[in-house]
């Protein structure tokens with residue numbers, strides 16, 4: 001009788017999604033939906049970083065996605081403690097569930113913890129919204145997204161500009177997929193549903209937002225703004241002078257806490273033109289955004305949603321990892337500078353041509369099919385065995401890094417086939433361009449990795 005080892009190869013892929021905060025639930029919802037529609041096995045793991053129902057449960061309800069299979073309830077805490085607890089909890093779940101790939105989204109502590117744990121268990125990591133860079137290492141998010149990229153196998157990248165950031169750091173183009181941002185999928189899918197339903201939150205219907213003019217929607221929660229008394233005071237001084245606006249401010253719990261600790265909350269809440277409300281659900285927020293004349297924010301997601309919904313945005317930061325919104329003309333960085341905030345609000349309100357130009361800025365985040373493109377790529381990788389993490393069989397010295405000036409009509413994939421190479425960077429004059437498979441490289445200087 002013959003005895004042989006039977007290797008069980010599951011032909012049903014299992015995807016684990018790790019999320020922990022409001023924006024991750026919103027931006028992963030279209031992907032979770034797409035995975036379900038295709039009948040792929042999936043588990044959802046919530047770290048519990050956001051736990052108030054206004055910051056978590058309400059989004060599973062509004063976006064109609066299944067409740068998490070696991071919640072490891074890490075709660076609030078310092079970065080080290082929170083991330084450490086997440087890593088412990090995530091490891092236990094991944095050891096039990098053995099997914100083929102772990103998806104993380106964006107730049108929160110869940111992304112750092114999830115990517116690190118999965119990489120060490122030799123489970124492939126797919127980073128959704130990869131490649132963003134603010135180049136500001138004082139931001140916890142910049143640390144998180146950089147580490148996650150180092151640990152990832154697949155990169156789902158919103159724009160060419162973010163893909164170039166990854167190329168510049170040496171990541172392989174092979175594993176990059178420019179998908180657009182899933183926030184566009186979420187916006188397009190839910191705005192009409194939201195409008196049909198009308199405002200769900202009593203506070204919003206009581207404000208009669210539908211009949212209000214000059215709506216300025218404000219959100220802020222970024223540590224560098226709300227934990228800094230000087231900066232938050234400057235912003236509040238500007239808000240006080242914007243009496244001609246109706247400011248709707250769904251306040252993040254972090255911001256409410258710090259404003260109360262600084263003794264600034266009551267002063268702001270007493271202003272007739274400022275309406276502070278609790279954080280609202282996604283359907284309500286989409287309606288509020290689309291009825292707004294402008295957005296004042298330090299949120300990442302909201303910079304993207306504003307340009308998607310043709311609403312001018314002023315961003316309360318001095319840098320952004322979403323520079324495409326600024327170069328497209330839909331977003332202006334005003335920092336925490338009172339003069340810049342007041343000057344730009346006035347310009348948008350009084351200069352119709354200027355405001356119209358901001359509204360017409362082209363959305364750089366794709367067509368709303370990011371979730372489909374993401375799951376297509378994951379299925380392809382799974383079917384080709386590319387999600388298996390193994391030590392390389394070749395030693396790196398078999399590859400030589402080269403440069404070339406291209407003088408003929410040749411696309412990236414033709415060049416790669418001909419030379420058994422992988423094109424890394426391409427320069428059109430001084431400008432770096434992303435070497436898409438079908439890019440004609442004639443006249444460009446390129447760098448590439450070739451097998452000797």
Ligand code: UD1
Pocket residue numbers: 021022023049050051052055076077107108109110140141221223253254255257300
């Ligand atoms: C986190 C993310 C940030 C993301 C934001 C989205 C990190 C490092 N930060 O910031 O990138 O933009 O979520 O909103 O991952 N709190 C509550 N109830 C909750 C959640 C938080 O009261 O449900 C309060 C607690 O006092 C907590 C504070 O808010 O200490 C900050 O919460 P935390 O999750 O640490 O960071 P965020 O500012 O929410």
Ligand code: UDP
Pocket residue numbers: 022023026219221250251278279280281282283285286298299300301302305
């Ligand atoms: N949002 C919401 N209700 C609110 C405030 C924001 O649904 O009261 C949504 C908003 O539409 C966007 C996301 O939350 O999609 C942004 O989350 P947040 O600003 O907390 O995080 P960031 O994007 O900065 O990481």
